[in-house]
Amino acid sequence: MQPSLTTQICNESAPACNLPSRRVIASARSVTKRFNGKTALHDINLDICSGQVLAILGANGAGKTTLINILLGRLNVDAGEVSVFGYPAGSLPAKRRAGVLLQVAALPETLKIKEHIQLFQSYYPQPMAYQKVIEYAGLQEMQHRYSKKLSGGEKQRLLFALSICGNPKLLFLDEPSVGMDVEARKGLWQAILDLKKSGTAIVLTTHYLEEADRLADEIVLLKQGEIIQRGTTSQIKASVSHAIVRFSANDSGTDYTTIAAVERVTSSGKFIELASSDINQTLKALLILEPQVQDLTVSNMGLEDAFLHLNQQNEHTTTGATNKQGEQA
Numbered sequence: 215m216q217p218s219l220t221t222q223i224c225n226e227s228a229p230a231c232n233l234p235s236r237r238v239i240a241s242a243r244s245v246t247k248r249f250n251g252k253t254a255l256h257d258i259n260l261d262i263c264s265g266q267v268l269a270i271l272g273a274n275g276a277g278k279t280t281l282i283n284i285l286l287g288r289l290n291v292d293a294g295e296v297s298v299f300g301y302p303a304g305s306l307p308a309k310r311r312a313g314v315l316l317q318v319a320a321l322p323e324t325l326k327i328k329e330h331i332q333l334f335q336s337y338y339p340q341p342m343a344y345q346k347v348i349e350y351a352g353l354q355e356m357q358h359r360y361s362k363k364l365s366g367g368e369k370q371r372l373l374f375a376l377s378i379c380g381n382p383k384l385l386f387l388d389e390p391s392v393g394m395d396v397e398a399r400k401g402l403w404q405a406i407l408d409l410k411k412s413g414t415a416i417v418l419t420t421h422y423l424e425e426a427d428r429l430a431d432e433i434v435l436l437k438q439g440e441i442i443q444r445g446t447t448s449q450i451k452a453s454v455s456h457a458i459v460r461f462s463a464n465d466s467g468t469d470y471t472t473i474a475a476v477e478r479v480t481s482s483g484k485f486i487e488l489a490s491s492d493i494n495q496t497l498k499a500l501l502i503l504e505p506q507v508q509d510l511t512v513s514n515m516g517l518e519d520a521f522l523h524l525n526q527q528n529e530h531t532t533t534g535a536t537n538k539q540g541e542q543a
C-alpha cells in the first residue's frame with residue numbers, strides 16, 4: 215500500500231518554517247553516512263518545508279552534496295531515516311515531485327537546447343510549460359543552439375532548465391550559479407524566488423554567501439558532517455557577537471593578532487580587517503599600536519564573516535565526525 219502524503223505542520227524548532235500554511239515535505243532523521251569507514255554525515259536532523267529556500271553551507275568536504283544525494287535516494291544511509299513527500303527517498307513518487315541540478319552532469323552534445331528540454335518534459339506526467347522553462351532559465355535567445363556549443367555559464371542555465379522541467383515541488387540546486395556571469399546569476403536568483411513564491415521548496419548549496427544571504431529563509435551550516443549552526447540569515451549573523459574593525463595601513467609588518475580581543479586578522483590590498491569580541495578594547499589597543507591608522511570603520515559581521523567565524527570557533531569544540539568515526543574504527 216502506498217503511504218499517504220505527509221501533512222505534518224512545521225514544528226517551532228524549524229525557525230523559518232513556522233507559518234501554519236507551510237508543510238514539512240521532506241525530512242531527515244538521525245542520518246549518518248560513512249564512506250569506507252569514514253563518517254561523511256553524523257546524526258543529521260532536517261526538515262524541508264514547502265515554499266522555503268533552505269541553504270546548506272559548509273567548507274569543501276563538509277557533506278553538502280552527500281546530504282543532497284541522500285535526500286534524492288542516490289545514496290543509502292548507514293543509520294537514520296529519510297522521507298520525501300511521505301515516500302522513501304529515490305522512490306518514483308518522490309522523484310516525480312522533485313527536480314535536481316547536480317555539480318557533475320553530462321549532457322548529450324548532439325541535441326539542441328529546445329530538444330533537451332522537450333526530452334526532459336516527456337519524462338514527467340505534468341511538465342512545466344516549455345515557454346515558462348525557457349523564461350525561468352533565461353534561454354530565450356539560444357533555444358536552437360547545440361549544447362556542445364554552450365559556454366560554462368550557459369550550460370549551467372540549461373541544467374537549471376532541465377531541473378525544473380517536471381514542475382518540481384522540491385528542487386535541489388547544488389552550486390547552481392557556478393560559472394554564471396553577474397546578469398545570469400541575478401536571473402537565476404529571480405527564478406528561485408519566483409519558484410519559491412509558487413510553493414516550491416528549494417534546497418540550495420553554494421559557496422557564494424551573498425547568494426545564501428539574498429535567497430535563504432533558513433541556513434544550515436555543516437562542518438565535517440555535523441550541523442554546527444542553523445537559523446535565518448539574521449539569526450546566524452546575530453549568533454556571532456563580534457564586530458569587524460577595518461582600516462588601511464602601510465605594510466609595516468605589524469602583528470595585529472596580539473591586539474586585545476582580536477580573534478581573526480585578514481588583509482585585502484592595503485586594508486586590514488580585525489574580527490573582535492570586544493570592540494572598545496580592540497580600538498584602544500589599535501590606536502596605541504598605530505595612531506596614524508586611516509579609513510577606520512566598524513561594522514557588524516556579515517554572513518561571510520559569521521560563516522568564517524563559526525567554522526573557526528567550532529575548530530576546537532567539534533572534534534569532527536570523521537575523527538570520531540576514525541577513533542572507533
Ligand SMILES: Nc1ncnc2c1ncn2[C@@H]1O[C@H](COP(=O)(O)OP(=O)(O)OP(=O)(O)O)[C@@H](O)[C@H]1O
Pocket residue numbers: 249250254272273274275276277278279280281
Ligand atoms: N563516493 C564517495 N566515496 C568516498 N568518499 C566520499 C564519496 N563522496 C563523498 N565522499 C567524502 O565525504 C565527505 C563529504 O563530501 P561532500 O562531497 O558531501 O562534500 P561537500 O560539502 O559537498 O564539498 P564541496 O563543497 O567540495 O562540494 C568528503 O570527505 C568526501 O571526500
